Structures are given as structure tokens and as C-alpha cells.
Amino acid sequence: MIAPSYPAQLRLLRTSAAAILLTLTAGCGNDDNTASEPGPGYAAEIRRTAYGIPHIKADDDGGLGYGIGYAYAQDNICLMAERIVTANGERAKYFGADARGATEDTAPNLASDYFYRLINDPEAVATAWREQPAPMRALVEGYVAGYNQYLDERGKGGLPEACKNGAWVRSMTTGDMVKIVRRYAAEGAGSHFIDMLVAAAPPGSAAAPASSRAAFPRRGGPSAVDPQYWQQQHARTGSNGVALGKDATENGQGMLLANPHNWWKGDLRFYQLHLTIPGKLDVMGASLGGMPMVSIxxxxxxAWTHTNNTSSHFTLHQLQLDPLDPTRYLVDGKVQSMTRKRIDVEVRQADGSLATRSHDFYQTPLGVVMHLPNMLEWNRKNAYTLLDANMGNHRMLAQWRAMNSARSLGELREGIDRIVGLPWVNTVAVDKDGKTLLMDVTVVPNVPLAKEKACVPAAFRELAAGGVLVLDASTSACNPGTDPAAPQSGIFAGASLPRLERDDYVQNSNDSAWLSNPAAPLTGFPAIVSVDAQEQSGRTRIGISQLQARLAGTDGLAGRRMSVSQLQALLFSNRAYYASQTMADMLRACDGARLAAADGTMVDLTLPCARLRTWDHTANLDANIGFGYFSSMWDQLYGTPLFWAVPFNPADPVNTPRGLRLDDAASMTTLRTALATAVLEMEANGWGLDTTWGQVQQSERGGKRIPIHGGRYQYGIYNVIVSEALAGGGREATEGSSYVQTVMFDRNGPQAQAVLAYGQSVDPASPHYADQTELYSRKTWPTLPFTETQIAADPAYKRIAISHKGKAKQ
Incomplete structure (x- = not known):
């Protein structure tokens, strides 16, 4: 039988209550929120260099985790404390039912709590902890000890203002770390369905939702059932990764660009660190939200980086219901019953008192019942479930640890294939000898093409073409399959998933694996894994076209190989790719009459057209208001009948589609109206003709406004920065380029440069709250001290030694 995504009921059938109790009490006593006592012998050194980067050294895994937990708490204890609250489903208890987290796409607290209590129930957490290898347990136990020691030393009253004396701040447990890891795993599927999961209730019951609404309103756009939703997610908070091999670099060795795009606030912030166990481990980079190892x-x-992949990490299942009972369903002609699971959540009331709210989820071996009005409704005939494959993935910590210690590209590849623990990211990697590797190997439900064709009902085949599969659950033959080579039931084995090795380059910008290198397209995979012959995003196209031009020597620079400075310039050129594809046609709108109408207003296009002609097609700080005109026009026109003059051609995917279709007077009128509307929008924003992009898009840091270059993904800008409008016409950077890194191997080893766009700390009082934001603004790439000599020679070098029995010592 396939392992369910939310497996409490099934595993209870396989695991005795005594065994569960033993596991909980032995290593994961998290439900009473008691802290794990540190074991004897925890010790670590924390050496800090410029910009607050900790270089953590210990003799063993426990000591290493201890140092990581302590260092991270020094910089981000409030963020970690809130992360613990979220993963435990306690946001409503402390912050109220209707508020949301730091980022705009988070669910309201009550719905979030229901979800995380569902996936992080005691038995699921105990199972995940039990399946951790001994080194990972030691690492986590050490991390918990380090975090708790720092909290004890400071006391709640000595914490930063964001959490000072907060009732929600407490010691950490090993169970908390397991829950946080599972919360990250759910980013690939489950957390995007919270509204639909909470909306589900048996038809006819008092809790059943009206057919026209879900449990809470979404913030616009398609639902997670729509492939377009995932395309937008990948484009918006995705990443760029480039690995250059011996045939593409100036010195004939490997080179890497890492450019993940993430929120600048909240759980998914990166943190820089360097981890060393002498003779065993020496790795540097950035971790995701307090994880006790290097993620990139x-x-x-x-050297390696990750980009969000396009594989689906979930399946949806159509249940055929018993006409007499909508909580019973048929499988292979036999009636089975759903299992009801009640979740209780404490909710803070307006007067500060607590009240208990409850919600019933209904589960099956194929996941949790969901409800999407007018599409996947729970009615008397059918119900639909979500099966998140990553809820059975307990291998994330072991996967990244194996990558951290890989001694060759082959060892890195073998570890990814064997463990299959990456939840939702491609791997782009290179070695010192100049071999490159792209691996689209993640946790993907095992639904080969033949099963997709046989098991997707006709009404859902269009969704299947985009990788979202609704499978017929009335026959067990349509369940995701089991491959004995896979480490988890119901997923593809690593060796059956896409990969490409080259001596020139591989790249990914959140499109499928298809065009990792156009010279060797990856084809023939099921849609749930990788879609080919599909129009590529502007970021993919500009990334490939810049690489092709450099290696062909047609970019105006000398030679045909890449230097590290040229690789950095490839990212920070901030070119708007779609401007290069359409600007000549847009400017044709300026060649007609001087006036154009928009919303009943006649607009003089003379000066705006002059600015548009002199705009350099970038989102650099000095880009003129022409970028504002272009972006407004693009937002209005994209997807309209006016669009591409040359349509997408799978045989020429990098250069198509292009040009605007302006073959009649009506099309020209539409374009001129869009330009006139853009002019009115810029005036309403308060942007004058001499306004530059750096005056508009900024980041507020301690009362100072720091200009931020880069622009939104939909304009084909490689260096993605998303910003939200402020009163007065400015914009605040909220997400996009975060940990930006290049690594060049030479005869002296890895030469790395990196900048963390939002800095190491979320505490405004920290010296590392805005220092790297200033660097990012200036396009400055600090060199990372990696060797012992480089670390000790850093002008900002400071060292502390910590142990579990005492406070930090200078």
C-alpha cells in the first residue's frame, strides 16, 4: 500500500502504542514543550568575520550543531522563536486567529495552525525522528542545546525588541526542529492547499462550506490546482543557477553562480555560515532558515546551488463515494471509511483570554480530503484528496549533509540519487575539474505516462498536461507506484529522474529540465516530472542567450570563455529581456500622432516617448522613467490578442516568441492607449520625467532608504526583485535575489564571493541588519574567507569558545 501523505492513522496500525511512547520519551518529547537537556561534551568555536559570518568548528556532529544553534540565535533568535510557534500550530494562541505571518502569501493564523498541527501530529514527528541517522540526531540535539543555552544566557528580558519578554518565546526541543523541517517539506505542496484543506467538510454537515466560497479568501490569482499557479510560484520566488565547465571558463576549471530568490522576511530567509569538523567536513555557504547545515x-x-523545480510533488485523487454516506468510498469495489481527525487550537481573543477552536479533517491512505468550489467539490458523488509525497520524506537533513561532505561530483550525484531527499529543488553543480551537473531529482509521485493516461479522468486531462494530476481512486491500480529502488513508497527512484552532465555549462531558471542546455534537451519524461517543448520564461531565455553570446564571442567582449567578473555581470546587468524583444514595436506607438487617449484623458506622448527611447532597457539604479513606462505597458498588454508577432517555436525556444503583432490600426490604437495609460500611472505615482529607478525601489533599513536594483520576473529580468507599492509612489523590496554567490575553482582551491542581500540578522539593532544590503545596492561582492589563514587574517575576526556547562568565553 502506498505511504499516505498524512500518515497518522495508517502508521498507528503498524506501530504499537508502546513503541511510539518509547520514541517520544527517548528523543522527541515535544508536546509538553520541555527542552532537551544538552548531553556532555558539547563544545564549539565560533569565529566571526566581516558581515557577521560565523565560521563554526567542532570535533563532532553534536558540537557542530551546538555551535550552529548558538550562532543562529545570536543573530535571529526572534525569527527562530516565531518559526517554532508556526511549526507547532500556535500562532492563533499568541497572535490571534485572523492575522497572518510576515509574507503576503501566508494563511491566516487559525488555518495555518490547523494545518501544521495536522502534519506535525506526535506520531508523524516521532516517526520522522526515529528515521534520522545517528549523526543527524546528534546534530539536531546539539543545535537545540546551543539555541537553548543562548536563550538562557540572555533571558527573555535581554532579547531584541521584536520578541523581548514574549510569552511565545521558549526553549527549543528536538521535536521542534523535526516540525520545522516538515514545515519546509510542505512548501512543495501542502502549504499551498491550506485553504482547500480547511474548507473540506462532509456535504450536508453544519461545517460544509457554501459552494461559492472556501474557508478563507485567497489573495487573487489561480488556485494551487491550476498549473499556472505553479508557473507563477516558480517564476516569482524561484532562482537562477549556472554551472560552467572546463570548456567555458577562462582557467579551464569549474565556476558556479548561485542566485536563489526568496522572501526578504519570514521563515525562508537565508543565513551565511561555514562549518568545519577537522578531517571530516569543511563547507561554506548559506542555510535555509536555521537549518543545521549548508543548503547552497x-x-x-x-560547489552547488538549487532552483525550485517544476515537478509536481503531490497528486490529487478522485474518490467515488458511497451514496448512503459521503465519508465512505469505494476502492476495487469495496467500501472503505475515511478517518476523521479533530484538531484543537487555542485562539487568543480580543480581551486576551484563550478559547478553543476545533476543525475536523478527513483522511484516507491517499491523503486528506480537500474542497475547491466549482471544481473539486466534496459532494454526494465524489470527494478529492491531496497526497503530499514530501510528508513521507524524512531524509532532508541527511541529504544536505551528504552534499556538504561530497568529495567529487560523482559522490554528490550518487548521494542525491540514493537518498532522494531534496523536497522541491533542482541541483546545479560543478567540480574543481570543470565538470557540470544538473539534477532534477526530488520527491515526485511515481506516476509514469502510461498510468497518467489510464488513470486521469477526461475532465482533468488538461491539468495533467501541466503536471497537476487528478487520479481515479476507485481502483488501487491508479495509486502512485512503488519502485524498489526508491527510498520511499510511491515516489520515483532517483536514477529515473532527469540529469545532465556537460563540460560547457548547465543552467536552470525554474523552467523544467528540458533546456538545461539547448544543445542536449532532456525529453520524454512524464509531465509530473518535466514538461518539454513548452514556452520558456524570460529569465531562462536571457540566461541562455547571455551564455551563448559569451561562449560564441558575440557579446562585444574579448574571447569566448567566461571570467568570474563576467559571470557576476551576467546577473547584475539587470536587463529587461522582454524590452529587447518588443521595444522596437513599442516605439512605433510614438511615431503616430502626438496625443493619445486613456480613460477619457488626452495625453501628450512627446516627452514620455523621448524618455522611452533613451531608456537603457535595464532595472539599474540609474535607469530612467522609461522603465516605468515599459513595465506598465507590459502589464497591460501581456496575454492580449495584440501579442506575439512571431509565436513560440519548440525548434527555436530561446529566440521565440518575439515582437508585437501590430498589423492593423486597432492594434496600434491599443498600444498607444497602453502607453498613455502608463504615463498617467507614472504621474499618479508621483514619478517625474527625471525620476530614476533607484529613487523608486528601495529597502527601509533602520530609517534609511537603500536603493535596490533589479525588477520583477515578468519583465524577463534575471536579477529578480519584487517590490510592493508604498504611499507616495515609492516601492519597498520584499522578495527576490537573496544569497548571491559565485565560486571559481583554481589551483588554490575555491575562490568564493557572495552577498546576502538582506543581511545576516533581522534585528534592527544588529550591525549586520543592513550592512550587506548596502553591498547589494552597490553591486559589491565580498570575498569569503574559507581557509584557516584567510579567516584569521580577516580584519573583523572575533572568536568565542562555548561549551554546554558555561557561558560563552572570549
Missing amino acids: GFNKDV
Whole structure:
């Protein structure tokens, strides 16, 4: 039988109550929120260099985790404390039912709590902890000890203002870390369905939702059932990764660009660190939200980065219901019953008192029942479930640890294939000898093409073409399959998933694996894994076209190989790719009459057209208001009948589509109206003809406004920065380029440069709250001290030694 995504009921059938109790009490006593006592012998050194980067050294895994937990708490204890609250489903208890987290796409607190209590129930957490290898347990136990020691030393009254004396701040447990890891795993599927999961209730019951609404309003756009939703997610908070091999670099060795795009606030912020166990581990880079290892980085032999992949990490299942009972369904002609699971959540009331709210989820071996009005409704005939494959993935910590210690590209590849623990990211990697690797190997439900064709009902085949599968659950033959080579039931084995090795380059910008290198397209995979012959995003196209031009020597620069400075310039050129594809046609709108109408207003286009002609097609700080005119026009026109003159051609995917279709007077009128509307929008924003992009898009840091270059993904800008409008016409950077890194291997080892766009700390009082934001604004790439000599020679070098029995010592 396939392992369910939310497996409490099924695993209870396989695991005795005594065994569960033993596991909980032995290593994961998290439900009473008691802290794990540190074991004897925890000790670590924390050496800080410029910009607050900690270089953590210990003799063993426990000591390493101890140092990581302590250092991270020094910089971000409030963020970690809130992360613990979220993963435990306690946001409503402390912050109220209707408020949301730091980022705009988070669910209201009550719905969030229901979801995280569902996926992080005690038995699921105990199972995840039990399946951790001994080194990972030691690492986590050490992390918990380090975090708790720092909290004890400071006391709640000595914490930063954001959490000072907060009732919600407490000691950490190993169970908390397991829950946080599972919360990250759910980013690939489950957390995007919270509204639909909470909306589900048996038809006819008092809790059943009206057919026209879900449990809470979404913030616009398609639902997570629509492939377009995932395309937008990948484009918006995705990443760029480039690995250049011996045939593409100036010195004939490997080179890497890492450019993940993430929120600048909240759980998914990166944190820089360097981890060393002498003779065993020496790795540097950045971790995701307090994880006790490097997520993106390098060691002396290999360097790697990740990009969100397009594989689906979930399946949806159509249940055929018993006409007499909508909580019973048919499988292979036999009636089975759903399992009801009640979740209780404490909710803070307006007067500060607590009240208990409850919600019933209904589960099956194929996941949790969901409800999407007018599409996937729970009615008397059918119900639909969400099966999140990553809820059975307990291998994330072991996966990244194996990558951290890989001694060759082959060892890195073998570890990814064997563990299959990456939840939702491609791997782009290179070694010191100049071999490159793209691996689209993640946790993907095992639904080969033949099963997709046989098991997707006709009404859902269009969704299947985009990788979102609704499978017929009335026959067990349509369940995701089991491959004995896979480490988890119901997923593809790593060796059956896409990969490409080259001596020139591989790249990914959140499109499928198809065009990792156009010279060797990856084809023939099921849609749930990788879609080919599909129009590529502007970021993919500009990334490939810039690489092709450099290696062909047609970019105006000398030679045909890449230097590290040229690779950095490829990212920070901030070119708006779609401007290069359409600007000549847009400017044709300026060649007609001087006046154009928009919303009943006649607009003089003379000066705006002059600015548009002199705009350099970038989102650099000095870009003129022409960028504002272009972006407004693009937002209005994209997807309209006016669009591409040359349509997408799978045989020429990098250069198509292009040009605007302006073959009649009506099309020209539409374009001129869009330009006139853009002019009115810029005036309403208060942007004058001499306004530059750096005056508009900024980041507020301690009362100072720091200009931020880069622009939104939909304009084909490689260096993605998303910003939200402020009163007065300015914009605040909220997401996009975060940990930006290049690594060049030479005869002296890895030479790395990196900037963390939002800095190491969320505490405004920290010296590392805005220092790297200033660097990012200036396009400055600090060199990372990696060797012992480089660390000790850093002008900002400071060292502390910590142990579990005492406070930090100078």
C-alpha cells in the first residue's frame, strides 16, 4: 500500500502504542514543550568575520550543531522563536486567529495552525525522528542545546525588541526542529492547499462550506490546482543557477553562480555560515532558515546551488463515494471509511483570554480530503484528496549533509540519487575539474505516462498536461507506484529522474529540465516530472542567450570563455529581456500622432516617448522613467490578442516568441492607449520625467532608504526583485535575489564571493541588519574567507569558545 501523505492513522496500525511512547520519551518529547537537556561534551568555536559570518568548528556532529544553534540565535533568535510557534500550530494562541505571518502569501493564523498541527501530529514527528541517522540526531540535539543555552544566557528580558519578554518565546526541543523541517517539506505542496484543506467538510454537515466560497479568501490569482499557479510560484520566488565547465571558463576549471530568490522576511530567509569538523567536513555557504547545515554552497571539491523545480510533488485523487454516506468510498469495489481527525487550537481573543477552536479533517491512505468550489467539490458523488509525497520524506537533513561532505561530483550525484531527499529543488553543480551537473531529482509521485493516461479522468486531462494530476481512486491500480529502488513508497527512484552532465555549462531558471542546455534537451519524461517543448520564461531565455553570446564571442567582449567578473555581470546587468524583444514595436506607438487617449484623458506622448527611447532597457539604479513606462505597458498588454508577432517555436525556444503583432490600426490604437495609460500611472505615482529607478525601489533599513536594483520576473529580468507599492509612489523590496554567490575553482582551491542581500540578522539593532544590503545596492561582492589563514587574517575576526556547562568565553 502506498505511504499516505498524512500518515497518522495508517502508521498507528503498524506501530504499537508502546513503541511510539518509547520514541517520544527517548528523543522527541515535544508536546509538553520541555527542552532537551544538552548531553556532555558539547563544545564549539565560533569565529566571526566581516558581515557577521560565523565560521563554526567542532570535533563532532553534536558540537557542530551546538555551535550552529548558538550562532543562529545570536543573530535571529526572534525569527527562530516565531518559526517554532508556526511549526507547532500556535500562532492563533499568541497572535490571534485572523492575522497572518510576515509574507503576503501566508494563511491566516487559525488555518495555518490547523494545518501544521495536522502534519506535525506526535506520531508523524516521532516517526520522522526515529528515521534520522545517528549523526543527524546528534546534530539536531546539539543545535537545540546551543539555541537553548543562548536563550538562557540572555533571558527573555535581554532579547531584541521584536520578541523581548514574549510569552511565545521558549526553549527549543528536538521535536521542534523535526516540525520545522516538515514545515519546509510542505512548501512543495501542502502549504499551498491550506485553504482547500480547511474548507473540506462532509456535504450536508453544519461545517460544509457554501459552494461559492472556501474557508478563507485567497489573495487573487489561480488556485494551487491550476498549473499556472505553479508557473507563477516558480517564476516569482524561484532562482537562477549556472554551472560552467572546463570548456567555458577562462582557467579551464569549474565556476558556479548561485542566485536563489526568496522572501526578504519570514521563515525562508537565508543565513551565511561555514562549518568545519577537522578531517571530516569543511563547507561554506548559506542555510535555509536555521537549518543545521549548508543548503547552497561549496567545499574544496564541489560547489552547488538549487532552483525550485517544476515537478509536481503531490497528486490529487478522485474518490467515488458511497451514496448512503459521503465519508465512505469505494476502492476495487469495496467500501472503505475515511478517518476523521479533530484538531484543537487555542485562539487568543480580543480581551486576551484563550478559547478553543476545533476543525475536523478527513483522511484516507491517499491523503486528506480537500474542497475547491466549482471544481473539486466534496459532494454526494465524489470527494478529492491531496497526497503530499514530501510528508513521507524524512531524509532532508541527511541529504544536505551528504552534499556538504561530497568529495567529487560523482559522490554528490550518487548521494542525491540514493537518498532522494531534496523536497522541491533542482541541483546545479560543478567540480574543481570543470565538470557540470544538473539534477532534477526530488520527491515526485511515481506516476509514469502510461498510468497518467489510464488513470486521469477526461475532465482533468488538461491539468495533467501541466503536471497537476487528478487520479481515479476507485481502483488501487491508479495509486502512485512503488519502485524498489526508491527510498520511499510511491515516489520515483532517483536514477529515473532527469540529469545532465556537460563540460560547457548547465543552467536552470525554474523552467523544467528540458533546456538545461539547448544543445542536449532532456525529453520524454512524464509531465509530473518535466514538461518539454513548452514556452520558456524570460529569465531562462536571457540566461541562455547571455551564455551563448559569451561562449560564441558575440557579446562585444574579448574571447569566448567566461571570467568570474563576467559571470557576476551576467546577473547584475539587470536587463529587461522582454524590452529587447518588443521595444522596437513599442516605439512605433510614438511615431503616430502626438496625443493619445486613456480613460477619457488626452495625453501628450512627446516627452514620455523621448524618455522611452533613451531608456537603457535595464532595472539599474540609474535607469530612467522609461522603465516605468515599459513595465506598465507590459502589464497591460501581456496575454492580449495584440501579442506575439512571431509565436513560440519548440525548434527555436530561446529566440521565440518575439515582437508585437501590430498589423492593423486597432492594434496600434491599443498600444498607444497602453502607453498613455502608463504615463498617467507614472504621474499618479508621483514619478517625474527625471525620476530614476533607484529613487523608486528601495529597502527601509533602520530609517534609511537603500536603493535596490533589479525588477520583477515578468519583465524577463534575471536579477529578480519584487517590490510592493508604498504611499507616495515609492516601492519597498520584499522578495527576490537573496544569497548571491559565485565560486571559481583554481589551483588554490575555491575562490568564493557572495552577498546576502538582506543581511545576516533581522534585528534592527544588529550591525549586520543592513550592512550587506548596502553591498547589494552597490553591486559589491565580498570575498569569503574559507581557509584557516584567510579567516584569521580577516580584519573583523572575533572568536568565542562555548561549551554546554558555561557561558560563552572570549
